[in-house]
Amino acid sequence: MSFAGLSGLGVLAAFAAVAGPLVVLYLLKMRRRRIEVPFVKLWQHVLSEREPTSWLQRLRRLLSLLLQLALAALLAFALGDPRMAGRAHDARSVVLVIDCSASMQARDVTPSRMAKARAEARKVVRGLGGADAALILRMDAEPVPVTGWETDGHALERAIESLEASDDAADFDGALALAGDALRGRTGPTIVVVSDGALGEIRRPPAGDVRFVRVGASAGADNVGVTAFNVRRYPLNKSSYEVLLEIVNHSQKPAQRTLTLEADGEAVDVAKLDLAPGEKLRRFYPNLSGAQSRLLARIEPHDALVLDDTAYALLPPRKKQRVLVVTDGNLFLEGGLLLDESAEVDRLTPAAYATARAQGYDVVVFDRFAPAEPPRARGLLYIAPPRAQSPIAVRSEIKRPFLTELAEGHPLLRWITLTDVNIAESSVFALERGDVALASSLHQPIIVAGQRGGQKMLAIGFDLRRSDLPMRVAFPVLLVDALDWFAGDDTQLASSYRTGRPWRVAGPPGASQVTLIDPAGGRALAEVGDDGFALFFGRHVGFHRIAAAAPAGPASGPASGPAADSWIAANLADPNESDITPRALVIAGRTAPPPDLGGPGPRRRLWALLLVAAIALSLFEWVSYQRRWTV
Amino acid sequence: MAEAAPRKQDLFDEQFLKKLEYLAIVSRKVFAGRVRAERRSRKVGAGIEFADHRDYAPGDDIRYLDWNLYGRLEKLLLRLFEEEEDLHVYLLTDASGSMRTGHPPKLEHAMKLAAALAYVALSNLDRVSIVPFGGEEKRDPLPPARGKGRIFKVFNFLRELEASGRTHLYDAAAELVHRHKRRGLVVLTSDFYDPDGVEGALNVLRHHRFEPIAIHVYDPREARPELKGDLEIVDCETGEARPVTISSKVLAAFAREHERYLADIESFCASRAIPYFRAPTDLAFDELVLQIFRRGGFLR
Numbered sequence: 001m002s003f004a005g006l007s008g009l010g011v012l013a014a015f016a017a018v019a020g021p022l023v024v025l026y027l028l029k030m031r032r033r034r035i036e037v038p039f040v041k042l043w044q045h046v047l048s049e050r051e052p053t054s055w056l057q058r059l060r061r062l063l064s065l066l067l068q069l070a071l072a073a074l075l076a077f078a079l080g081d082p083r084m085a086g087r088a089h090d091a092r093s094v095v096l097v098i099d100c101s102a103s104m105q106a107r108d109v110t111p112s113r114m115a116k117a118r119a120e121a122r123k124v125v126r127g128l129g130g131a132d133a134a135l136i137l138r139m140d141a142e143p144v145p146v147t148g149w150e151t152d153g154h155a156l157e158r159a160i161e162s163l164e165a166s167d168d169a170a171d172f173d174g175a176l177a178l179a180g181d182a183l184r185g186r187t188g189p190t191i192v193v194v195s196d197g198a199l200g201e202i203r204r205p206p207a208g209d210v211r212f213v214r215v216g217a218s219a220g221a222d223n224v225g226v227t228a229f230n231v232r233r234y235p236l237n238k239s240s241y242e243v244l245l246e247i248v249n250h251s252q253k254p255a256q257r258t259l260t261l262e263a264d265g266e267a268v269d270v271a272k273l274d275l276a277p278g279e280k281l282r283r284f285y286p287n288l289s290g291a292q293s294r295l296l297a298r299i300e301p302h303d304a305l306v307l308d309d310t311a312y313a314l315l316p317p318r319k320k321q322r323v324l325v326v327t328d329g330n331l332f333l334e335g336g337l338l339l340d341e342s343a344e345v346d347r348l349t350p351a352a353y354a355t356a357r358a359q360g361y362d363v364v365v366f367d368r369f370a371p372a373e374p375p376r377a378r379g380l381l382y383i384a385p386p387r388a389q390s391p392i393a394v395r396s397e398i399k400r401p402f403l404t405e406l407a408e409g410h411p412l413l414r415w416i417t418l419t420d421v422n423i424a425e426s427s428v429f430a431l432e433r434g435d436v437a438l439a440s441s442l443h444q445p446i447i448v449a450g451q452r453g454g455q456k457m458l459a460i461g462f463d464l465r466r467s468d469l470p471m472r473v474a475f476p477v478l479l480v481d482a483l484d485w486f487a488g489d490d491t492q493l494a495s496s497y498r499t500g501r502p503w504r505v506a507g508p509p510g511a512s513q514v515t516l517i518d519p520a521g522g523r524a525l526a527e528v529g530d531d532g533f534a535l536f537f538g539r540h541v542g543f544h545r546i547a548a549a550a551p552a553g554p555a556s557g558p559a560s561g562p563a564a565d566s567w568i569a570a571n572l573a574d575p576n577e578s579d580i581t582p583r584a585l586v587i588a589g590r591t592a593p594p595p596d597l598g599g600p601g602p603r604r605r606l607w608a609l610l611l612v613a614a615i616a617l618s619l620f621e622w623v624s625y626q627r628r629w630t631v
Numbered sequence: 632m633a634e635a636a637p638r639k640q641d642l643f644d645e646q647f648l649k650k651l652e653y654l655a656i657v658s659r660k661v662f663a664g665r666v667r668a669e670r671r672s673r674k675v676g677a678g679i680e681f682a683d684h685r686d687y688a689p690g691d692d693i694r695y696l697d698w699n700l701y702g703r704l705e706k707l708l709l710r711l712f713e714e715e716e717d718l719h720v721y722l723l724t725d726a727s728g729s730m731r732t733g734h735p736p737k738l739e740h741a742m743k744l745a746a747a748l749a750y751v752a753l754s755n756l757d758r759v760s761i762v763p764f765g766g767e768e769k770r771d772p773l774p775p776a777r778g779k780g781r782i783f784k785v786f787n788f789l790r791e792l793e794a795s796g797r798t799h800l801y802d803a804a805a806e807l808v809h810r811h812k813r814r815g816l817v818v819l820t821s822d823f824y825d826p827d828g829v830e831g832a833l834n835v836l837r838h839h840r841f842e843p844i845a846i847h848v849y850d851p852r853e854a855r856p857e858l859k860g861d862l863e864i865v866d867c868e869t870g871e872a873r874p875v876t877i878s879s880k881v882l883a884a885f886a887r888e889h890e891r892y893l894a895d896i897e898s899f900c901a902s903r904a905i906p907y908f909r910a911p912t913d914l915a916f917d918e919l920v921l922q923i924f925r926r927g928g929f930l931r
Binding site: 032033034035036037038039040041042043044045046047627 | 729822856858862864
């Protein structure tokens with residue numbers, strides 16, 4: 001035994017300091033309080049019958065003194081903070097991995113799996129030995145330790161109490177890697193996983209002994225959840241949209257549910273679903289129309305896991321664009337632009353063009369013409385710009401080029417192919433930093449996209465009339481893609497995000513920083529990159545607001561107003577997490593055993609026990625005094 | 632004691648006087664039709680109302696021989712007459728040190744009782760004398776007074792009383808019988824905390840043909856004092872000290888002893904046909920006075 005507080009001598013000194021005066025006080029006769037009574041004779045009669053023998057009286061007083069001395073000894077010992085010396089080589093280092101993923105919100109056990117997990121984790125902590133140290137690791141999509149190596153059971157239990165289930169999936173591999181790092185070089189490495197077990201099989205065993213505490217009831221763990229919910233506008237008819245829903249019955253028995261699809265709070269469709277055990281049902285809603293933007297899919301009645309019974313999606317807003325075409329006349333071009341119903345097209349001849357005339361337009365298209373100074377529009381489309389005024393330097397001219405290299409992943413080339421396009425003649429552009437060659441002929445860029453002074457720009461090096469491109473389906477699609485690209489309207493953008501993943505979120509125009517405000521009001525700040533997107537690590541399901549945190553200097557274009565807030569939606573959308581059936585933890589083909597509670601030496605510090613004993617003794621002394629045993 | 636003075640002034644206030652008047656009226660109703668205000672003694676004397684016969688003894692006044700009975704029975708019998716006289720009421724009031732204990736102090740309760748009895752007696756044209764006792768020094772009594780108008784003299788006398796000294800019941804009774812030759816009613820109001828006992832005092836009164844009435848004043852809380860732990864109890868009269876350790880059992884035993892003490896005195900009085908009344912301080916004095924009236928003996 002060792003003392004962590006006062007030394008052994010200190011404990012003796014403290015005891016002596018209290019016991020000495022106690023003994024002196026007991027040796028001295030106690031001065032009694034004098035009370036005046038009207039007639040002592042009456043008392044004499046009473047007391048003569050109850051006069052105790054002197055030796056009994058002395059014994060009682062001695063008992064009282066002994067009680068007081070024992071009390072002083074206990075307190076002095078407690079001040080010394082005695083510790084039982086545990087055997088160092090038996091000490092364990094325990095990483096307690098507590099699953100805080102979305103499935104731990106399931107209420108198949110009372111009150112919830114998370115509460116049960118906390119209770120089980122507390123049991124593990126209370127079962128640790130006196131020499132054991134533990135570290136609490138929260139496991140969700142981003143595993144983090146919530147304590148350091150700790151021997152104080154109270155600190156560990158406080159950390160456990162602070163844990164709540166998240167809305168995202170568990171990253172078990174990440175948690176094991178973190179636990180392995182924490183256990184490196186420590187004695188008795190042990191990993192205790194408290195989880196409902198939907199963690200997948202671990203083929204490569206981690207360092208240390210892995211134990212598993214399973215949480216959740218096998219019966220009643222039925223769950224039907226929405227595992228996918230997406231919506232998108234049609235590229236050429238943005239007033240209509242389509243919705244894709246995926247619903248999975250994870251239980252072992254048939255399930256009946258009512259699916260309600262809502263748009264801005266109004267029911268779009270209500271359907272009764274009969275789902276076979278394990279059935280994955282996909283529903284597709286084509287050609288939906290309306291001005292709604294917020295979509296919600298709800299399954300009722302709710303089951304053990306409520307989180308995935310509701311899914312959220314946002315329909316991208318439609319953006320009208322004013323387009324000015326500066327041309328001497330190009331039916332192909334004007335006809336192609338008319339296909340996009342979101343575009344309002346005006347025409348101007350190059351002779352009538354002046355920079356002031358382009359004011360208020362979102363996009364300006366220059367056909368075989370380029371002004372000396374580009375107008376302040378969001379997007380500029382140059383078709384066969386004259387070599388002298390071209391915004392992108394023209395390197396050379398090329399006869400009958402073949403498009404041999406295409407930037408196929410670029411949003412401007414989405415849904416189109418430019419192979420075998422016949423072109424009579426084209427300019428070859430010299431790329432600047434940030435420019436992208438969308439189409440090249442033997443590495444000579446002839447269609448280029450880029451940015452100049454914060455304006456998006458697309459340059460086509462050839463005259464449309466001298467190619468067969470306008471005769472192809474690709475041409476109007478290219479124009480629609482270009483207008484969408486200028487407007488920042490990406491039909492490929494996710495209508496909903498998945499929790500527990502990085503979210504690439506378009507920032508409001510002109511914002512250098514954006515704030516993500518989650519449904520609970522929590523805020524996260526992120527920088528907007530050069531590409532206009534900010535990255536967040538999303539954790540909550542529901543609709544999130546994106547607010548501009550600070551403007552990025554002067555407005556980049558005449559059409560750009562103050563940065564408006566936008567919204568995004570997020571869902572769990574994880575079939576593994578929705579499958580809440582409790583499972584065993586299998587590591588390299590072996591089922592992980594339950595933890596071995598009870599390590600060497602008592603866990604609790606002795607001073608607390610001594611204090612409890614002192615209080616008990618004090619209570620006994622009080623009772624003995626009241627009952628007149630010791631006086 | 633500084634607080635006691637103003638309270639004593641308030642003892643006999645307007646309210647108190649109203650109660651006394653009420654008691655005086657009630658006393659007349661209780662005894663209406665029996666006698667008038669005066670009281671008759673049973674001694675043979677110069678009275679005019681026949682009371683009884685007794686055998687003739689030499690030396691008796693032969694004027695009172697009943698010759699008619701002699702004619703019929705041939706036996707000399709003497710006619711006895713009740714002698715009319717004023718009733719002397721002696722209020723023998725304990726003012727010893729123990730009477731200042733209690734809530735309110737027992738002396739205050741005794742003073743109210745004495746004042747009430749005095750008022751009723753004065754209203755009945757009796758002679759009232761207040762004889763306080765307590766302590767080693769003799770205390771001057773209130774000389775016999777008669778008539779309702781003297782009640783304020785009684786009040787003033789009572790207000791001057793201070794509780795002090797030891798209780799000597801026997802000495803007080805003996806002093807009374809020796810100083811007052813006119814026999815009468817002796818109302819002994821005391822807590823009877825006399826180490827020598829109460830029997831001697833009552834006997835000496837009886838032996839001298841006084842008619843004692845015992846009123847036992849006590850505070851009910853004296854029987855159950857709120858004491859606990861190691862104490863040294865000191866007698867407020869004798870100064871005698873004694874170490875005690877008081878527990879709930881001791882308190883219970885004391886309560887029983889207190890009750891036994893009261894019962895012993897009551898039993899003694901009953902055996903000697905002495906009217907005995909308990910006067911706890913929480914019992915209103917007027918109720919007690921009415922009890923005394925109903926029991927009889929105070930007024931006839």
